[in-house]
Amino acid sequence: MTQQWETTVSNEEKPTEKARAVRARQRAIGRELRRMYDDVAQEAVPDDFMDLLRKIDEAEESKGGKKVS
Amino acid sequence: MTKPKSPKAGKRCPDAIPRPQHTQPHLRSPRRRDFKTELLALIPFLRAFARSLTGNQEGADDLAQETLVKAWQSRATFIPGTNLKAWLFTILRNQFYSDRRRTWRQAPWDQEAAERIPGGGEDQLFSAQLSDTARALRCLSDEQREALILVGAGGFSYEDAAGICKCAVGTVKSRVARARKALMEILDGDDTLGDVARPAGGDAAREIMSQLDSLSSPDVGALGGKRRPK
Numbered sequence A: 001m002t003q004q005w006e007t008t009v010s011n012e013e014k015p016t017e018k019a020r021a022v023r024a025r026q027r028a029i030g031r032e033l034r035r036m037y038d039d040v041a042q043e044a045v046p047d048d049f050m051d052l053l054r055k056i057d058e059a060e061e062s063k064g065g066k067k068v069s
Numbered sequence B: 001m002t003k004p005k006s007p008k009a010g011k012r013c014p015d016a017i018p019r020p021q022h023t024q025p026h027l028r029s030p031r032r033r034d035f036k037t038e039l040l041a042l043i044p045f046l047r048a049f050a051r052s053l054t055g056n057q058e059g060a061d062d063l064a065q066e067t068l069v070k071a072w073q074s075r076a077t078f079i080p081g082t083n084l085k086a087w088l089f090t091i092l093r094n095q096f097y098s099d100r101r102r103t104w105r106q107a108p109w110d111q112e113a114a115e116r117i118p119g120g121g122e123d124q125l126f127s128a129q130l131s132d133t134a135r136a137l138r139c140l141s142d143e144q145r146e147a148l149i150l151v152g153a154g155g156f157s158y159e160d161a162a163g164i165c166k167c168a169v170g171t172v173k174s175r176v177a178r179a180r181k182a183l184m185e186i187l188d189g190d191d192t193l194g195d196v197a198r199p200a201g202g203d204a205a206r207e208i209m210s211q212l213d214s215l216s217s218p219d220v221g222a223l224g225g226k227r228r229p230k
Helices: A015-041 A047-064 B030-054 B057-073 B084-106 B111-116 B121-129 B132-138 B142-153 B158-165 B169-187 B204-215
Strands: none
Touching: A015 B030, A015 B132, A015 B142, A015 B169, A047 B030, A047 B057, B030 B057, B030 B084, B030 B142, B057 B084, B084 B158, B132 B142, B132 B169, B142 B158, B142 B169, B158 B169
């Protein structure tokens, strides 16, 4: 791999091989981005969040005076 | 009352943070519970988006929680049948920028410069654990980063992303394109990150993959692990 990479993202001089390589590279980066995002999305949700929702709910209900669940 | 249409029908909330409305009698009903259930299901994605914006876990979870509170307070302004996820992401994004503006006012230092230094500022504690790509992501502008994450990782359409970022669809498209290009340049030889992000002149993809192996934990079945709704 040479330094051609960094200057040829939108360079159309030699479309075939380079463009293919760039696309492949972009796909790899895309996969990595999704993976980073999905990794977080798949983490267990911390208890704080449930506590928070419960508190909100309780506050709302005591204000509204009507029980939901 | 608005009837739920197909999930894709809605244009989503045009206005970021809807006004707080405290008394919504009609919401003290099963529908309110549905809203809460949907909210719960989307928490993992709020966390993921927040993490990509802040670059660290603690700040991200604070942000996601603030978002939940705001969303709950504003739930009456959500139009059933529209895209709840996009609505929540809009709130989260607004919250992120308004929190940060406040931080800037409180501590006037050159945060922007700090953010451009890999491992600088808020990322410092975590930089050692971040992959090349995660670090490179921190070097993008906010606009490019959020657009790329929404479209490239979050699975949003350009239209939805434009709604969330409050800009034109074409703007999102060009931000995503520029972000992709910039990421590649950073990862594959641009010296913005220097030795930090890219140790030798090796194969960055292989480098990423090997880092990923050590990063990603296979135990997805843990509590609350959520699948992404399509």
